[in-house]
Structure formats: structure tokens, C-alpha cells
Amino acid sequence: MRWVLDANSNNVDVKLHPKGDGTFTASYIPKAGAKHTVQVNYGGVATKNSPYRVYVSEPLNASNVHVFGPGVEKGVKSNLPTHFNVDCREAGQGSLSCERY
Numbered sequence: 001m002r003w004v005l006d007a008n009s010n011n012v013d014v015k016l017h018p019k020g021d022g023t024f025t026a027s028y029i030p031k032a033g034a035k036h037t038v039q040v041n042y043g044g045v046a047t048k049n050s051p052y053r054v055y056v057s058e059p060l061n062a063s064n065v066h067v068f069g070p071g072v073e074k075g076v077k078s079n080l081p082t083h084f085n086v087d088c089r090e091a092g093q094g095s096l097s098c099e100r101y
Contacts (some may be wrong), residue, residue, distance in 0.1 A: 007034035033058035033092075060092035 001061055004012040010031075017025040038052040070076070071084035088096060 002029050003039050005037045005039075006030065006032060007036070012036065030054075030056040032056070046051075058092045061093040062091060062094075064088075064090040 004014050006012055012028050012030060014026055017027070019025060021061050026040075036054045036056055038050070038054055040047045040050045040052075044089045066087040067084060068087075069084035071082035076082055086096060088094070
């Protein structure tokens with residue numbers, strides 16, 4: 001028996017793929033960013049370290065990052081300090097970097 005539960009105790013489908021050598025690959029698609037529980041049993045007995053607690057993050061969406069301010073608008077002058085703002089609140093978990101080209 002194997003199962004995956006989301007944070008609301010809803011079942012998440014798991015697919016088992018035998019590799020032909022006594023090992024398997026298991027796959028599932030989390031539906032939301034939240035804690036999931038993965039239980040793996042063999043012969044009706046929980047395997048070592050099972051259940052596993054998996055923390056699923058929301059997918060990141062860079063199209064939800066908004067950049068604005070005088071440093072990215074017309075009229076920037078050389079040799080004068082400027083600035084701009086980056087709003088990542090709706091983009092999900094990720095790291096921000098600015099690259100020089």
C-alpha cells in the first residue's frame with residue numbers, strides 16, 4: 001500500500017513504475033503548496049522513515065513580478081544615482097537577482 005495525502009487529508013494519486021530489478025519509481029503531482037504526507041508500506045508494514053513529511057511550495061511565476069520606478073523609466077541620467085522597485089509578492093518562492101549586460 002502507498003498513499004500521499006495533502007494538507008487537507010485528500011488523497012493524491014500515486015503511480016508506481018517497476019524498473020524490472022526489484023526497484024520502483026513512484027510519481028505524484030501535488031495540487032497545492034502545502035505539507036504533504038507520503039506513506040510507503042511493503043507487505044502491509046511501514047518502511048523505514050515512513051511516513052515522510054514533504055513541504056510543497058507554490059510554483060514560481062516570474063510573470064507576476066512587477067518592476068517600476070525612476071531607474072527603469074525614460075529620463076535616467078548618467079552619473080546620477082537612481083533606483084527602482086521589484087514587487088515579488090505574487091510570484092511565489094524564488095530568489096531575485098539583477099544581471100549586468
